[in-house]
Amino acid sequence: MQSTDNKKYDVVIIGSGLGGMVCGTILSKERKRVCIIEKNEQIGGSLQTFRREGVTFDTGVHYIGGLAKENSLYKIFNYLGIMHRLETVKMDEEGYDVVLFKDDTEEYPYGMGYENFKRVMFAKFPKDTEAIETYCKDMKRICDSIPLYNLREGEPEDLSAMATGAKDYFEKLTPNKKLQNVLAGTNLLYAGTEKTPLYVHALVVNSYIESAYKLKNGGDQIAKLMARIIKENGGEILRKHQVRSIDVENGTAKSVTLSTGEKIEAELFISNIHPAKTLAMTETDAIRPAYRNRIKSLENSISTFVLYLILKPNTFPFRNRNYYYFDETDVWKCTDYTAETWPYMYAMFEEVPEKQAEFAEAITVMTYMRFDEVEKWKDTFHTTLEENNRDEEYQHFKRQKAEKLLDTIALKFPNIRESIQTYYTSSPLSYRDYMGTDDGNMYGIVKDYNEPVKTMISVKTKVPNLLLTGQNINLHGVLGVTESALVTCIAVLGQEYLLNKISEANAQTA
Numbered sequence: 199m200q201s202t203d204n205k206k207y208d209v210v211i212i213g214s215g216l217g218g219m220v221c222g223t224i225l226s227k228e229r230k231r232v233c234i235i236e237k238n239e240q241i242g243g244s245l246q247t248f249r250r251e252g253v254t255f256d257t258g259v260h261y262i263g264g265l266a267k268e269n270s271l272y273k274i275f276n277y278l279g280i281m282h283r284l285e286t287v288k289m290d291e292e293g294y295d296v297v298l299f300k301d302d303t304e305e306y307p308y309g310m311g312y313e314n315f316k317r318v319m320f321a322k323f324p325k326d327t328e329a330i331e332t333y334c335k336d337m338k339r340i341c342d343s344i345p346l347y348n349l350r351e352g353e354p355e356d357l358s359a360m361a362t363g364a365k366d367y368f369e370k371l372t373p374n375k376k377l378q379n380v381l382a383g384t385n386l387l388y389a390g391t392e393k394t395p396l397y398v399h400a401l402v403v404n405s406y407i408e409s410a411y412k413l414k415n416g417g418d419q420i421a422k423l424m425a426r427i428i429k430e431n432g433g434e435i436l437r438k439h440q441v442r443s444i445d446v447e448n449g450t451a452k453s454v455t456l457s458t459g460e461k462i463e464a465e466l467f468i469s470n471i472h473p474a475k476t477l478a479m480t481e482t483d484a485i486r487p488a489y490r491n492r493i494k495s496l497e498n499s500i501s502t503f504v505l506y507l508i509l510k511p512n513t514f515p516f517r518n519r520n521y522y523y524f525d526e527t528d529v530w531k532c533t534d535y536t537a538e539t540w541p542y543m544y545a546m547f548e549e550v551p552e553k554q555a556e557f558a559e560a561i562t563v564m565t566y567m568r569f570d571e572v573e574k575w576k577d578t579f580h581t582t583l584e585e586n587n588r589d590e591e592y593q594h595f596k597r598q599k600a601e602k603l604l605d606t607i608a609l610k611f612p613n614i615r616e617s618i619q620t621y622y623t624s625s626p627l628s629y630r631d632y633m634g635t636d637d638g639n640m641y642g643i644v645k646d647y648n649e650p651v652k653t654m655i656s657v658k659t660k661v662p663n664l665l666l667t668g669q670n671i672n673l674h675g676v677l678g679v680t681e682s683a684l685v686t687c688i689a690v691l692g693q694e695y696l697l698n699k700i701s702e703a704n705a706q707t708a
């Protein structure tokens with residue numbers, strides 16, 4: 199373990215997820231002495247990877263939207279100083295995502311760039327060109343109305359997409375059910391349900407239509423590159439240290455106490471962990487019970503079961519595409535699966551091959567899984583730091599699930615079983631234990647268009663020097679969390695100042 203030497207920092211950040219790392223990078227570039235405290239062995243939260251049999255698997259970032267030079271995420275990463283070092287691979291422009299349905303032999307690809315997207319979609323739905331045009335215009339309009347998404351100053355101009363349901367929108371857009379479901383077919387990206395607001399769909403899907411990239415050798419490079427910058431700027435990252443409490447005196451946060459009992463003091467504290475967990479570890483009258491109860495009562499998104507396949511050499515072509523498969527043509531009810539209907543849907547992501555470009559070496563397949571399925575093992579805990587292997591019944595449960603998922607995959611990829619060398623799995627328990635949540639949720643707090651204000655959480659708390667960041671604030675995903683971190687840093691540095699810095703950095707490297 200690294201020593202903390204009871205030093206006082208300008209900023210202490212709890213959690214080294216993407217949100218914490220972006221805040222740490224920005225504030226360390228502003229000469230603030232930053233200390234990031236991470237409970238795990240590896241930094242990065244959902245950016246973490248693991249290696250098996252010489253292959254790297256991502257655990258929570260399979261592709262990234264908005265990384266082309268003209269896009270916002272590129273500009274932010276460029277300002278942060280990591281863009282030129284990222285090993286990116288552009289996905290297939292003719293179809294980076296492909297939607298599949300069980301009883302339909304057609305494949306429905308998403309072309310990259312709005313012109314490609316329309317051309318490819320028109321070919322599949324020649325009678326629906328007007329609806330597709332309207333959809334593209336609406337997506338661009340919604341995204342354009344949110345200034346920060348475009349790195350502009352100001353407040354959102356049109357809030358109607360927050361109070362509109364994505365499913366309702368598609369039903370009004372076109373009577374063609376297949377088109378509705380194809381256009382919403384990547385909704386695993388935001389765990390789409392009937393509650394999902396339209397703006398969530400728009401912000402997430404637009405970023406991939408603009409440009410879709412995979413990272414070669416895993417998403418953890420994002421966290422590692424930022425860690426290097428933070429350290430170069432005098433900051434510290436303490437791995438294997440768990441924060442137990444945030445200590446508030448006279449309404450101001452003074453220190454955090456680690457599970458070892460050690461205290462670390464700072465002027466400013468930023469929590470990158472779930473807001474309910476942050477509040478639970480912050481004892482103070484400054485935070486009212488009503489606010490605590492509101493945050494505690496918010497629903498979290500569903501969790502996931504993941505199958506990691508290591509493939510035999512030269513057996514499964516590398517397509518540079520993701521596949522989103524559905525058993526039935528209603529993409530909005532996937533999270534309501536039953537034991538019989540599971541897995542109902544899956545998303546299949548190829549890892550970028552390290553050795554052979556033509557053949558995939560590894561594939562990750564994700565499907566939904568509610569925490570109640572693993573409730574039986576809720577009192578067990580396993581991470582690389584605490585290796586308590588779970589019982590044989592749990593291993594059997596995971597094998598059964600994996601085999602059922604493989605049966606579903608084989609419907610569209612009949613040679614999948616012959617191509618598999620080995621497979622590994624993870625369940626909601628893995629996500630719970632590594633991320634430190636209660637339920638292994640994928641994307642944090644559920645956004646609900648029926649109650650848009652209730653599910654919006656400010657980065658500011660009633661403790662003036664305690665701020666929040668991460669996927670629970672604003673939006674999840676690499677783009678969403680990076681923008682959430684901008685909102686957090688704007689609360690420290692000011693909007694005009696930070697946006698100018700980003701703009702200047704990009705002007706210098708143009």
Ligand SMILES: Cc1cc2nc3c(=O)[nH]c(=O)nc-3n(C[C@H](O)[C@H](O)[C@H](O)COP(=O)(O)OP(=O)(O)OC[C@H]3O[C@@H](n4cnc5c(N)ncnc54)[C@H](O)[C@@H]3O)c2cc1C
Pocket residue numbers: 212213214215216217218235236237238241242243244245257258259260261262263439440441442470471502564629632633634639640641667668669670674675676677679
């Ligand atoms: C299965 C899955 C697939 C995904 N796929 C994609 C994708 O393809 N593209 C995309 O853009 N996004 C994807 N996402 C979403 C994206 O990965 C997340 O939204 C994002 O990484 C979350 O970042 P965060 O800052 O909220 O922190 P988190 O990743 O939640 O990290 C929080 C960190 O805090 C640490 N921590 C918790 N408690 C404590 C404590 N008490 N003390 C110290 N440290 C603590 C945790 O260990 C963790 O490291 C996916 C997510 C999942 C789960």
